[in-house]
Amino acid sequence: MFEILEKRFLNDTVCEMQINAPLVAKKAEPGQFIILRTDEDGERIPLTIAGFDRKKGTVKIIFQVVGSTTEILKHKNVGDCLQDFVGPLGNATETEGVKNVCVVGGGVGCAIAMPVAEKFAKDKANVTSVIGFRNKDLVILEDEFKKASKELVVMTDDGSYGRQGNVCVPLEEMLASGKKFDKIFAIGPLIMMKFVVETAKKYNVPCMVSMNPIMIDGTGMCGGCRLSVDGQMKFACVDGPDFDGYKVDFDEMMSRNRMYADFERHKYEETCNLYKKEVK
Amino acid sequence: MAELPNMKMNKNEMPTQDPKVRAHNFEEVALGYDEAVAIDEAKRCLNCVNMPCVSGCPVKVRIPEFIAKIKEGDFEGAYQVISETSSLPAVCGRVCPQETQCESKCVRGIKGEPVGIGRLERFVADFHNAHDGKKEKVPKSNGHKVAVVGSGPSGLTCAGDLARKGYKVTVFEALHKAGGVLVYGIPEFRLPKSIVQKEIDKLESMGVKIETNIVIGKTLTIDELFESGFEAVFVGSGAGLPRFMGIKGEGLNGVYSANEFLTRANLMKSYKTDATTPVMKGGKVAVVGGGNVAMDAARTALRLGAEKVYIVYRRSMEELPARKEEVEHAIEEGVEFKLLNNPVEVLGYNNPNDKRDPKNGFVRAIRCIKMELGEPDEQGRRRPVEVQGSEFELEVDSVIMSIGTSPNPLIKATTRGLDTNKWGGIIVEENTGKTSKEGVYAGGDAVTGAATVISAMGAGKVAADAIDKYLTSK
Numbered sequence: 009m010f011e012i013l014e015k016r017f018l019n020d021t022v023c024e025m026q027i028n029a030p031l032v033a034k035k036a037e038p039g040q041f042i043i044l045r046t047d048e049d050g051e052r053i054p055l056t057i058a059g060f061d062r063k064k065g066t067v068k069i070i071f072q073v074v075g076s077t078t079e080i081l082k083h084k085n086v087g088d089c090l091q092d093f094v095g096p097l098g099n100a101t102e103t104e105g106v107k108n109v110c111v112v113g114g115g116v117g118c119a120i121a122m123p124v125a126e127k128f129a130k131d132k133a134n135v136t137s138v139i140g141f142r143n144k145d146l147v148i149l150e151d152e153f154k155k156a157s158k159e160l161v162v163m164t165d166d167g168s169y170g171r172q173g174n175v176c177v178p179l180e181e182m183l184a185s186g187k188k189f190d191k192i193f194a195i196g197p198l199i200m201m202k203f204v205v206e207t208a209k210k211y212n213v214p215c216m217v218s219m220n221p222i223m224i225d226g227t228g229m230c231g232g233c234r235l236s237v238d239g240q241m242k243f244a245c246v247d248g249p250d251f252d253g254y255k256v257d258f259d260e261m262m263s264r265n266r267m268y269a270d271f272e273r274h275k276y277e278e279t280c281n282l283y284k285k286e287v288k
Numbered sequence: 289m290a291e292l293p294n295m296k297m298n299k300n301e302m303p304t305q306d307p308k309v310r311a312h313n314f315e316e317v318a319l320g321y322d323e324a325v326a327i328d329e330a331k332r333c334l335n336c337v338n339m340p341c342v343s344g345c346p347v348k349v350r351i352p353e354f355i356a357k358i359k360e361g362d363f364e365g366a367y368q369v370i371s372e373t374s375s376l377p378a379v380c381g382r383v384c385p386q387e388t389q390c391e392s393k394c395v396r397g398i399k400g401e402p403v404g405i406g407r408l409e410r411f412v413a414d415f416h417n418a419h420d421g422k423k424e425k426v427p428k429s430n431g432h433k434v435a436v437v438g439s440g441p442s443g444l445t446c447a448g449d450l451a452r453k454g455y456k457v458t459v460f461e462a463l464h465k466a467g468g469v470l471v472y473g474i475p476e477f478r479l480p481k482s483i484v485q486k487e488i489d490k491l492e493s494m495g496v497k498i499e500t501n502i503v504i505g506k507t508l509t510i511d512e513l514f515e516s517g518f519e520a521v522f523v524g525s526g527a528g529l530p531r532f533m534g535i536k537g538e539g540l541n542g543v544y545s546a547n548e549f550l551t552r553a554n555l556m557k558s559y560k561t562d563a564t565t566p567v568m569k570g571g572k573v574a575v576v577g578g579g580n581v582a583m584d585a586a587r588t589a590l591r592l593g594a595e596k597v598y599i600v601y602r603r604s605m606e607e608l609p610a611r612k613e614e615v616e617h618a619i620e621e622g623v624e625f626k627l628l629n630n631p632v633e634v635l636g637y638n639n640p641n642d643k644r645d646p647k648n649g650f651v652r653a654i655r656c657i658k659m660e661l662g663e664p665d666e667q668g669r670r671r672p673v674e675v676q677g678s679e680f681e682l683e684v685d686s687v688i689m690s691i692g693t694s695p696n697p698l699i700k701a702t703t704r705g706l707d708t709n710k711w712g713g714i715i716v717e718e719n720t721g722k723t724s725k726e727g728v729y730a731g732g733d734a735v736t737g738a739a740t741v742i743s744a745m746g747a748g749k750v751a752a753d754a755i756d757k758y759l760t761s762k
Contacts, residue, residue, distance in 0.1 A: 031508065032507065035506065035507060049564065050564055052556070052565070091464070092500070092501050094501040094507070096506060224548060224551050225472075225551065227462045227503055227506075227696070227698060228696055228697055228698060229528060229529075229530075229696070230530070230548035231529060231544075231548050232544075232545075234538075243529060260649075263541060263648070263649030264539065264541060264649075266649070267541040267542075272566070275566075
């Protein structure tokens with residue numbers, strides 16, 4: 009069993025936890041993920057590793073409450089245990105040889121973008137970060153990004169904090185004004201990554217993206233996490249989760265991630281109702 | 289004088305659930321012999337001196353000996369005979385293809401049907417489990433530690449055999465539950481999970497440690513296992529990436545690999561109404577392929593409420609690789625066989641007038657082409673050839689690709705000195721399971737690609753012997 013050692017909310021729906029998982033912590037690298045189950049008979053969900061402390065044996069996860077399992081997870085408290093916690097899975101983000109990088113994070117994707125930005129910074133790259141949120145209340149990890157970046161731009165869709173607009177606006181400005189990046193690294197909603205890739209393409213800058221498809225085992229057995237990369241079938245769990253954004257078929261991926269939308273919505277409502285009843 | 293054998297030509301029939309009823313439930317299909325029937329069937333055994341049946345068994349169960357115990361009514365004694373060589377009798381009695389193994393060598397099969405060895409094995413194992421027979425003996429420890437990677441049939445067999453010899457065995461399992469394909473792949477109605485659990489409990493009571501949630505190749509490497517004191521490692525990591533056909537439309541929603549579909553249904557229990565893991569239920573389903581896994585997927589789809597299930601297979605009934613019994617069960621339950629057909633494209637919905645139509649991106653049909661059998665290939669199987677201009681659409685809501693797997697890539701990628709072939713299978717010496725890396729042995733699907741439970745068990749057994757020899761001579 010994997011004990012929750014710390015818990016805090018970064019905003020109303022995004023929660024951070026430190027989990028006691030020494031074996032995972034020992035091997036974890038930025039860009040990798042874990043799979044957890046909250047309880048016996050729970051579903052297996054993949055979450056990207058948001059941080060780790062090899063000495064303490066802890067792994068940090070950051071998740072947004074989007075469905076039944078994350079709702080259940082939200083209600084777990086310090087001292088509670090998770091049923092299963094397996095990893096680190098997938099390949100680490102490659103940061104070697106990059107001198108100037110732009111890390112673009114969207115929403116809760118910033119939880120994944122942040123350790124990647126830190127890793128680039130640690131490897132002596134100049135890091136420019138662009139992070140975007142719907143509004144001021146949803147902004148997370150701003151201080152952490154500030155520390156890791158030479159330059160940080162915060163965007164909100166409604167302009168309630170930072171600049172107004174999406175992450176592509178400042179990215180395009182920088183590229184147009186001649187700012188040179190060896191690489192752009194984008195993590196966030198699929199639609200955001202798709203547009204960041206399109207922007208990067210215009211200026212011929214390589215762009216990596218981190219994919220988070222539906223998954224079961226996460227070890228290369230079920231094939232559920234497949235996606236098309238340059239017309240080839242790839243499996244995010246063993247071939248990724250990072251891929252060359254130029255080659256990813258985002259439209260197919262977006263469609264695949266909607267596969268169980270009805271079931272998930274229904275299950276989420278059911279779970280929320282259960283917790284409401286408990287409170288009464 | 290010994291009693292004369294029972295010379296009935298046919299096996300005692302296996303009682304089964306009514307096909308119409310069982311097609312809608314996940315209860316076990318075959319119900320098993322009772323004591324009287326088991327004794328009657330046992331009496332069909334001629335107790336041949338040269339025991340041809342044993343030569344057909346990958347784990348060399350002393351078949352005439354256990355059958356003789358059944359004749360005497362000593363069912364527990366029969367169990368003890370089997371369990372000396374087989375770690376998973378209740379499993380083998382259910383899923384072994386006996387018709388091509390022990391029973392194919394049975395003298396009674398020359399004129400009439402062979403002795404129902406599999407059915408008797410199952411009876412004996414179930415009797416033992418139901419009577420909570422003798423506690424497993426905890427063998428005396430020899431102090432040596434062996435690691436087993438993967439808790440499927442090869443790993444469990446290897447672990448059991450080594451434990452019996454006194455080794456301290458730890459089994460590492462990547463999933464949250466032990467059993468490998470026995471729990472994620474083979475459905476409840478063919479192999480109840482409680483039976484697998486009992487077999488695993490037995491191993492644990494013999495001192496085998498099972499560590500779930502550890503992915504060897506990720507959480508720990510094989511080199512680290514050696515560093516932490518294990519003196520030998522058996523790799524039984526099983527089948528890996530599912531194969532797809534490489535045709536258009538395989539990324540559509542509703543296209544599954546058999547691995548994913550069965551894992552959702554079995555391991556994640558999505559057949560239950562309160563399940564947390566979803567799976568597509570109902571509608572029309574095409575299962576592509578003709579092996580046992582295809583039959584499992586088709587029959588599972590039926591039980592999940594499909595209105596129509598097709599097996600789409602490019603050869604004819606004769607070449608169908610699945611066990612005859614499984615094919616018969618599938619037909620009885622209402623699975624329709626579309627033989628000599630091959631899919632060329634999966635077609636999806638795409639409403640041009642409404643981009644938000646929830647059906648967009650989901651399967652609506654597969655386009656197939658008819659096949660005919662041409663000249664035999666190198667293995668003597670007649671090669672299927674496309675019939676030009678015979679394409680047609682088959683309306684379906686989901687497609688389950690059941691055309692095999694390639695070995696798991698994780699261990700190969702992280703183990704120095706472990707040689708693999710061009711398909712990614714670990715290269716081993718056939719008679720020992722020894723790999724190119726000192727102290728590392730392997731077996732099962734990780735070596736052969738998709739094969740049977742019993743051949744994996746045979747490989748686990750061979751490796752256990754080899755590991756014992758290796759460590760005692762060290």
